[in-house]
Amino acid sequence: MRLFVAITDSDWFSYLSSLSPDEANFWQPSGNVSFKALQIGEPFLFKLHSPDDYIVGGGFFSHFTILPVSLAWEAFGQKNGATTEQEMRTRVERYRRVPPSPTEDYNVGCILLQKPFFLPRENWITLPEWSRNIVRGKGFDTEVEPGKSLWTRVEAFAQAAPALEPVTEYAGSRFGSPQTVLPRLGQGSFRVMVTDAYQRHCAVTRSPILYVLDAAHIKPYEAGGPHSLSNGVLLRQDVHTLFDRGYMTITPEHKIEVSRRIKEEFDNGKEYYALHGSEVWIPKDSRLRPGSQYLDWHNENVFRS
Numbered sequence: 328m329r330l331f332v333a334i335t336d337s338d339w340f341s342y343l344s345s346l347s348p349d350e351a352n353f354w355q356p357s358g359n360v361s362f363k364a365l366q367i368g369e370p371f372l373f374k375l376h377s378p379d380d381y382i383v384g385g386g387f388f389s390h391f392t393i394l395p396v397s398l399a400w401e402a403f404g405q406k407n408g409a410t411t412e413q414e415m416r417t418r419v420e421r422y423r424r425v426p427p428s429p430t431e432d433y434n435v436g437c438i439l440l441q442k443p444f445f446l447p448r449e450n451w452i453t454l455p456e457w458s459r460n461i462v463r464g465k466g467f468d469t470e471v472e473p474g475k476s477l478w479t480r481v482e483a484f485a486q487a488a489p490a491l492e493p494v495t496e497y498a499g500s501r502f503g504s505p506q507t508v509l510p511r512l513g514q515g516s517f518r519v520m521v522t523d524a525y526q527r528h529c530a531v532t533r534s535p536i537l538y539v540l541d542a543a544h545i546k547p548y549e550a551g552g553p554h555s556l557s558n559g560v561l562l563r564q565d566v567h568t569l570f571d572r573g574y575m576t577i578t579p580e581h582k583i584e585v586s587r588r589i590k591e592e593f594d595n596g597k598e599y600y601a602l603h604g605s606e607v608w609i610p611k612d613s614r615l616r617p618g619s620q621y622l623d624w625h626n627e628n629v630f631r632s
Contacts, residue, residue: 328369328370328468328469328470328478329364329365329366329369329466329467329468329469329474330365330369330370330371330372330466330467330469330474330477330478331364331365331369331370331371331372331388331464331465331466331467332372332373332374332382332454332464332465332466332467332477333353333371333372333373333374333438333463333464334374334375334376334461334462334463334464335353335373335374335375335376335383336376336408336418336422337375337376337379338408338409338418339353339408339409339418340373340375340383340384340408340445342405342408342409342410343406343408343443343445344383344384344445346405346406347445348405348406348443348513349441349442349443349511349513350386350403350406350439350440350441350442350443350512350513350514350515350516351386351403351406351407351408351439351440351443352399352402352403352406352407352408352437352438352439352440352515353371353386353437353438353439353440354399354407354408354415354419354435354436354437354438355435355436355437355438355463356419356420356422356423356435356436357423357435357436358393358433358434358435358436359393359434360436361391361393361436362391362436362438363391364464364466365388365466366388367388367389367390368387368388368389369387369388370385370386370387370388370478370481370485371385371386371387371388371438371440372384372385372477372481373385374454374457374464377457377459380453380454380455380457381451381452381453381454382446382451382452382454382477382481383445383446383451383452384443384444384445384446384484385440385443385444385481385485386440386441386442386443386444387440387441387442387485388438388439388440389439389440389441389512389516389520390437390439390516390519390520390523391436391437391438391439392436392437392439392519392522392523393434393435393436393437394434394435394437394519395432395433395434395435395537396412396415396416396419396432396433396434396435397412397432398537398538399415399435399437400412400415402515402518402519403515404515406513406515413429416429419433419435437519439515439516439519439520441511441512441513441516442485442511444484444485444487446481446484450484452477452480452481454477511554512553512554512555513554514548514554516554517542517554517555517556517559518541518542519542520556520559521542521556521559521560521561522537522540522542522561524556524559524561524610524612524615525560525561525608525610526610527540527561528540528561528608529561529562529563529566530560530561530562530577530607530608530609531562531563531566531575531583531602531607531608532563532566532602533608534563536563539563539564540561540562540563540564541561541562541563541564541567542559542560542561543559543560543561543562543567543570543571544558544559545558545559545560545577545617545618545621545622545624545625546558546621546624546625547571550628552621552624556614556615557616557617557618557621558617558618558621559617560577560607560617566599569589569599570625571629573586573588573629573630573631574586574588574589574599574631575599575602575630576622576625576626576629576630577607577617577622577625578622578626579619579622579623579626581606581607581609581616581617582604582605582606582607583602583603583604583605583606583607584603584604584626584630584632585599585600585602585603586630586631586632588631
């Protein structure tokens with residue numbers, strides 16, 4: 328197993344440690360650098376800026392993506408480690424070394440973490456021989472030193488982090504291998520991962536306009552539906568509203584059905600009736616597709632036939 332030690336903004340760490348969130352977005356100010364150091368479920372640890380060379384917490388890697396800063400804030404809010412979007416922008420712009428720009432929706436890298444944990448001050452872990460030339464972070468193998476000892480010291484705190492809803496099989500056999508309890512997806516991670524699973528296109532209309540796309544729960548969270556990819560589908564906002572209110576549904580065969588109630592109640596709806604019977608775009612990877620149990624539930628409990 329691998330782990331990654333990332334250099335952490337102290338303000339980001341301090342705020343999140345007081346918040347104790349179920350998930351976090353470890354954002355990167357540059358929106359053009361990817362993150363490939365970990366597999367899903369492997370530990371991602373936080374280290375303060377030098378000279379404070381301490382491990383102070385961590386989480387479990389679930390996904391990396393690049394998003395406009397406004398959408399990163401919409402998805403995670405204060406789980407970005409800031410009290411407001413403006414505060415987040417101020418920090419990003421400080422690291423980008425650019426003048427403040429309230430209208431520019433620049434991209435930021437987003438490393439999504441599940442089950443973040445924060446070490447009490449007396450349990451911070453000294454990290455010796457940390458090169459000042461390391462800018463972003465460094466990976467370690469937990470089977471050999473010093474990664475082995477580092478993970479041993481952190482593991483108990485990681486396992487004590489609170490759990491959420493079960494994650495889907497998309498996580499693969501490696502998801503959760505570092506710990507006893509599998510990591511779970513939070514709402515922000517669900518939203519972002521569904522968006523990327525559908526390649527940022529509405530499953531029904533194929534619209535690619537990211538700002539009007541929603542990650543919809545097929546079975547609502549309030550009704551017991553999990554934040555899992557098998558319970559999600561990416562929809563344009565108007566289609567999402569109709570789907571949630573039962574005027575549209577998706578069959579287990581991935582066909583669109585449009586209720587006659589639209590015509591009866593609104594005396595219109597040609598745009599939507601044109602979609603009736605057409606196929607929904609679904610990811611090629613079967614592990615990312617809507618689960619038939621959730622589609623059946625929506626057909627039986629929500630759709631106004």
